[in-house]
Amino acid sequence: MLSRNLILVYEGEFTQEITKSVLAMAERNMDSMGEESSIKRKVFNVMVECLQNIVKHSDDFNPLSAKRNAAIFIIGKEDDRYVVTSGNPVDTEAKESLKMRIDEINQLDRDGLKAKYKEIIKSNSLSNKGGAGLGFVDMARKSGQKLEYDFEDMGEGFHFFSLTTTILRF
Amino acid sequence: MEIINLEGTEDTPKILLDKGNGIFEISGRSLPEDSAEFYQPILDWIAAYGEDPNPETLFTFKLEYFNTASSKLILDVLSSLEDIDGVTIDWYFHEDDEDMEEAGEEFSELVEIPFEFKTY
Numbered sequence: 403m404l405s406r407n408l409i410l411v412y413e414g415e416f417t418q419e420i421t422k423s424v425l426a427m428a429e430r431n432m433d434s435m436g437e438e439s440s441i442k443r444k445v446f447n448v449m450v451e452c453l454q455n456i457v458k459h460s461d462d463f464n465p466l467s468a469k470r471n472a473a474i475f476i477i478g479k480e481d482d483r484y485v486v487t488s489g490n491p492v493d494t495e496a497k498e499s500l501k502m503r504i505d506e507i508n509q510l511d512r513d514g515l516k517a518k519y520k521e522i523i524k525s526n527s528l529s530n531k532g533g534a535g536l537g538f539v540d541m542a543r544k545s546g547q548k549l550e551y552d553f554e555d556m557g558e559g560f561h562f563f564s565l566t567t568t569i570l571r572f
Numbered sequence: 573m574e575i576i577n578l579e580g581t582e583d584t585p586k587i588l589l590d591k592g593n594g595i596f597e598i599s600g601r602s603l604p605e606d607s608a609e610f611y612q613p614i615l616d617w618i619a620a621y622g623e624d625p626n627p628e629t630l631f632t633f634k635l636e637y638f639n640t641a642s643s644k645l646i647l648d649v650l651s652s653l654e655d656i657d658g659v660t661i662d663w664y665f666h667e668d669d670e671d672m673e674e675a676g677e678e679f680s681e682l683v684e685i686p687f688e689f690k691t692y
Contacts, residue, residue: 418605422582439668443637447671450603450639457605516678523647524682536640544671 413474416460416490421453428477441571444544445484448567449477451537452488459490472562482571489564497553497561504565507538508548515543541567576617584610585635589617594626598649599634599664602642611645618652625656634664634692635672643675650683660686667691 409431412424428449432442456473473490492500510518522535542549547568553561573591580586580600588597604610631653638646653659663676673689680687 418583421603426582440670443669443671446637450637454603454605454639454641520678520682523644536643540640 407479409477409479411474411476415471416453416456416473416475418454418457421450421457424453424475425449438571441484441569444569445477445486447544448486448541448569451541452486452565452567455537456488456490459492459496462493463491484569484571485566486569487564487566489562491556491560492553492563494559494561497563500551500563501553503535503538504549504551507542510542512543512546515539519543545569573617573621576613585638587614589614589621591621591626594628594630596629597632597634598646599632599636601636602638602646604642607639607641607645611642611649615645615648615652618649618656622652622656625658628658628660629653629656630660630662632662632664633676636666636669638675647679647682650679650685654683654685660688662688662690664690664692 410424410428412420414420425446429442429446432445437445453475456475460471460473474488476485476487478485478487507515507518519536519539522539538549545567547570550566550568552564554564556562575592576587576589578584578587583601583603583605585598585600585602588595590596598614602610633646650661653661661680663680665672665676676687676689
């Protein structure tokens with residue numbers, strides 16, 4: 403039976419500073435375990451995209467709202483894989499958009515993802531969050547597995563969006 | 573032209589843009605919180621440089637990591653260099669970093685500038 407070791411769990415406020423600290427901790431952890439550099443790199447890539455997405459979308463919430471600090475980030479390590487999970491509240495409009503984008507990405511193979519990446523990076527539309535729309539595509543490419551997600555109703559038009567990305571330690 | 577000389581940090585790359593000494597380099601890690609804001613002065617500098625460029629411009633990228641928001645801006649940097657004559661890109665990657673090598677290859681497919689690939 404494979405058991406999951408949690409390397410890191412963080413819940414609360416997400417900022418660029420927190421992102422840097424979490425990244426540094428995870429890097430140190432993987433270094434101390436002697437993880438192979440190409441795996442470390444892929445995990446790092448996925449972590450950055452995940453964490454920075456949370457930071458960007460925390461800004462949607464009023465500083466006084468509990469939802470602003472309701473995000474969570476987890477890295478787990480199993481014998482054969484790393485599992486990076488993030489969770490954050492989103493509104494219904496975002497839920498529909500996320501579902502559509504991730505479902506589309508999950509249909510694409512390696513070449514399809516490469517083409518999608520090029521299509522998005524060349525287009526001039528940069529969302530006002532500066533996200534470029536590339537994050538999920540990049541996560542899927544680095545992972546090589548389908549992105550798993552779930553929405554849990556929080557009431558009042560909000561949903562807790564959780565996203566899991568798997569990186570195999572081949 | 574003024575020189576842009578920014579030290580690299582944990583989340584922003586080293587930038588050296590020095591027309592007089594013919595050094596043009598972006599290196600290190602790029603994951604700023606607001607990449608458009610970070611790269612705007614670089615784009616402005618290149619636009620001004622393009623008005624009166626050196627006959628040859630060797631632009632070096634030696635990145636360890638960049639987030640996807642930066643990749644869009646890196647493409648913007650490359651696109652603005654495309655308009656200048658005599659530009660070559662030296663794209664460095666760590667010898668076991670096939671992701672960075674692939675990223676460079678993809679950028680080279682998106683712009684009409686000669687790329688040289690080098691390891692460090």
